[in-house]
Amino acid sequence: MAEEIILLDYWASMFGMRTRIALEEKGVKYEYREEDLSNKSPLLLEMNPIHKKIPVLIHKGKPICESIIQVQYIDELWPDTNPILPSDPYQRAQARFWADYIDKKTYVPCKSLWSETGEKQEAAKMEFIEVLKTLDSELGDKSFFGGNEFGLVDIAFIGFYSWFRTYEEVANLLTIVEKFPKLISWAQRCLKRESVAKTLPDSDKVLKSISDHRKTVLGID
Amino acid sequence: MATEDVKLIGSWASVFVMRAKIALHLKSISYEFLQETFGSKSELLLKSNPVHKKMPVLIHADKPVCESNIIVQYIDEAWNSSGPSILPSHPYDRAIARFWAAYIDDQWFISLRSILTAQGEEEKKASIAQVEERTELLEKAFNDCSKGKPFFNGDHIGYLDIALGSFLGWWRVVELDANHKFLDETKTPSLAKWAERFCDDPAVKPIMPEITKLAEFARKLFPKPQA
Numbered sequence: 001m002a003e004e005i006i007l008l009d010y011w012a013s014m015f016g017m018r019t020r021i022a023l024e025e026k027g028v029k030y031e032y033r034e035e036d037l038s039n040k041s042p043l044l045l046e047m048n049p050i051h052k053k054i055p056v057l058i059h060k061g062k063p064i065c066e067s068i069i070q071v072q073y074i075d076e077l078w079p080d081t082n083p084i085l086p087s088d089p090y091q092r093a094q095a096r097f098w099a100d101y102i103d104k105k106t107y108v109p110c111k112s113l114w115s116e117t118g119e120k121q122e123a124a125k126m127e128f129i130e131v132l133k134t135l136d137s138e139l140g141d142k143s144f145f146g147g148n149e150f151g152l153v154d155i156a157f158i159g160f161y162s163w164f165r166t167y168e169e170v171a172n173l174l175t176i177v178e179k180f181p182k183l184i185s186w187a188q189r190c191l192k193r194e195s196v197a198k199t200l201p202d203s204d205k206v207l208k209s210i211s212d213h214r215k216t217v218l219g220i221d
Numbered sequence: 222m223a224t225e226d227v228k229l230i231g232s233w234a235s236v237f238v239m240r241a242k243i244a245l246h247l248k249s250i251s252y253e254f255l256q257e258t259f260g261s262k263s264e265l266l267l268k269s270n271p272v273h274k275k276m277p278v279l280i281h282a283d284k285p286v287c288e289s290n291i292i293v294q295y296i297d298e299a300w301n302s303s304g305p306s307i308l309p310s311h312p313y314d315r316a317i318a319r320f321w322a323a324y325i326d327d328q329w330f331i332s333l334r335s336i337l338t339a340q341g342e343e344e345k346k347a348s349i350a351q352v353e354e355r356t357e358l359l360e361k362a363f364n365d366c367s368k369g370k371p372f373f374n375g376d377h378i379g380y381l382d383i384a385l386g387s388f389l390g391w392w393r394v395v396e397l398d399a400n401h402k403f404l405d406e407t408k409t410p411s412l413a414k415w416a417e418r419f420c421d422d423p424a425v426k427p428i429m430p431e432i433t434k435l436a437e438f439a440r441k442l443f444p445k446p447q448a
Contacts, residue, residue, distance in 0.1 A: 050324065050358065059313075062313060064313070064316045064317075064320075065320055066319075066320055066323060069316050069319045069320055069323070070316070072315075072316070072319070073312050073313070073315070073316040076312040076315065077312050089295055089298035089299040090281070090284055090286070090295070090299070092294075092295070092298060093286045093291050093292075093294070093295040096288075096291045096294065097286075097287055097288055097291055100288055100291065101272060134272065
């Protein structure tokens, strides 16, 4: 079964983490292939010619692109183990809405948080704080975004947790821990799941990698 | 099911609202259409979609569902025993349909709209070229997805047909505005034929807005700068 599923990914990608978590949740064996984003493999370019981005899930030679689409695909293929989407249509719509919200609202500012400086970075900070506020409010006193069960929206956002320390350091985004205790408890709860603990990289490793990249590639001190 | 309380907040001119309407028609669901006033947002809209404050919003038994593609999937799932299936049945085909629907919204539509908002001829030309390129990809996607059948979804219109087909009115308006044909028998033979079939579909025909009305609305939305 392992050779039937290949995942082209990058270790620190919060998007790739979604797909890895979903595969782990289902107990599905797969081959992980690390991509060098500065030198993308011919396979990546062949399998995702439109966006040329990771993650790319290749199942029996056929590519599936876009992380939330991959997670739903995995959930539909293995519906009986640890369901990721709820069964109720309204709850499913809510889960998709919030996963879509996270995608729409984080992609641009989160990149700017670590790749920009000055005004652009400040603007990105404001945007990201708004996202955290909204998600914090949506989570409320629930254990997970969907209620009592770990699901799509948790998978959509948890990867960002491994980047919080990086954002705090590099963007001077003070204490996500202090400002959003509910989100932090939620993240800790998610980390108790083996799929998440296995997948999320060490926060300090992410910080070091980004700090190095800022210095050597972007020329930012 | 027909007596269930279904409302749709939207506007006659909106592509995204049209997606929800088509899905409701496909499933023969009766609903109350709440037309938003141009230039302002109703209390109900703001209350039902506090995050994005946008239409369409489907309100089913007082519970709001937002985002057109999510609404279409919801309609398919909540009324799964009525009418044809909107999403393809195989998980791989669903993933491909979702991928292209996202591409249409995130890339294709953005370049289409930029034709209307372009400042000057150079910008317009560049936007036109981009739409040409992206439409070529959709032509290929159609051939791959339809596998020789009349629609992206096969024998009947489905999720991806709805995602792209809802744009056909506006697409025609842009073609007229730019004096440039994107959909034609030589450049996009498959899509050109598909467009006709889509517009003729009984779930679509009664709700496709008139091009002249849309063009007039476009002039209001995208006023031309004074010479």
